Amino acid sequence: MSLQLTATVDERGVEVDLEIGEGETLAILGPNGAGKSTVLAVAAGLLRPDRGRVVLEGRELTGPGTWVPPHDRRVALLAQEPLLFPHLGVLDNVAFGPRSNGASRRTSHEAARRWLGEVDAADLADRRPRQLSGGQGQRVAVARALAAEPRLLLLDEPLSALDVAVLPALRQTLKRVLAGRTTVLVTHDVLDALLLADRVVVMEDGRVAEAGPTAEVLERPRSAFAARIAGLNMVAGTWRDGAVEGIRGIASEPAPAEGDPVVAVFRPSAVSVFTSSPGGSPRNALAVTVTDLEPRGDQVRVRAGHLAADLTVQAAAELDLVPGARVVFAVKASEVAVYRR
Incomplete structure (x- = not known):
């Protein structure tokens, strides 16, 4: 060295x-x-x-x-x-x-x-x-x-x-x-x-x-910090019943064992925003409070604490999003990568 x-x-x-x-x-x-x-x-x-x-x-x-x-x-x-x-x-x-x-x-x-x-x-x-x-x-x-x-x-x-x-x-x-x-x-x-x-x-x-x-x-x-500068959402926790903090995703090999410390990572662009919990295909649904809105060209980054979602300006306007609004962030399990911490 x-x-x-x-x-x-x-x-x-x-x-x-x-x-x-x-x-x-x-x-x-x-x-x-x-x-x-x-x-x-x-x-x-x-x-x-x-x-x-x-x-x-x-x-x-x-x-x-x-x-x-x-x-x-x-x-x-x-x-x-x-x-x-x-x-x-x-x-x-x-x-x-x-x-x-x-x-x-x-x-x-x-x-x-x-x-x-x-x-x-x-x-x-x-x-x-x-x-x-x-x-x-x-x-x-x-x-x-x-x-x-x-x-x-x-x-x-x-x-x-x-x-x-x-x-x-x-x-x-x-x-x-x-x-x-x-x-x-x-x-x-x-x-x-x-x-x-x-x-x-x-x-x-x-x-x-x-x-x-x-x-x-x-x-x-x-x-x-690394997740934030890489532009990714990250949820850290313990692997329980095939999920981390209630979020299901695609686990990398070797698959984590019950009780392992893991992280779930997904892109803001993979997140949909709803005013109430969506039905239809299986999704991870997270009830959150909007903390900030960041204009990014033809998109808006909606922040809710440590999580973020990217929406079109039109979608953000239709949802009438403002700081303090209660919404649901939804992301398909197939868009979430899970691996050991």
């Missing part, structure tokens, strides 16, 4: 145990306050845990009696804002890392130009940070981080503050430069995880709620 991190931070209620393979990108997902940024701070040496170890490529950085300061860890942290040195030009900003490691001015500038080229920002070399747009500044920040030749790259929601128009190009840049580089990426965006990460860890309340290959976690979520 390239990185092994075990940390307990009592004050923040965080207790995690992570391993990252060499050249792997791990995405950490989770709601605000879940402990994601705390993990990055521990890895970077900005926060000393109450208990735990950080080992990078066999070198102990944090441990009982061991503490390597941030500048000596060969770890680069890139935050939401570029945080470029305002008194330096772009070229000297990127050259800062090599220069700090003892490279000559000429060598560090050569490295800086090479990395600016890698992130499609070579034409920005002679500008000042105040002359850059948000997307340009973040490209320069990526180049500066990589020019220091870090053993570990930490990205703390690097795209969250950018205009939506620049996101696709910068995501492709990151995908290219992160290939083969050991990286931890904190993000709220499912696209970041899908395009950039090999594996995903979902944190909730300071703990790892689930982990696995990115596509698997997002296709078969086992935590409420």
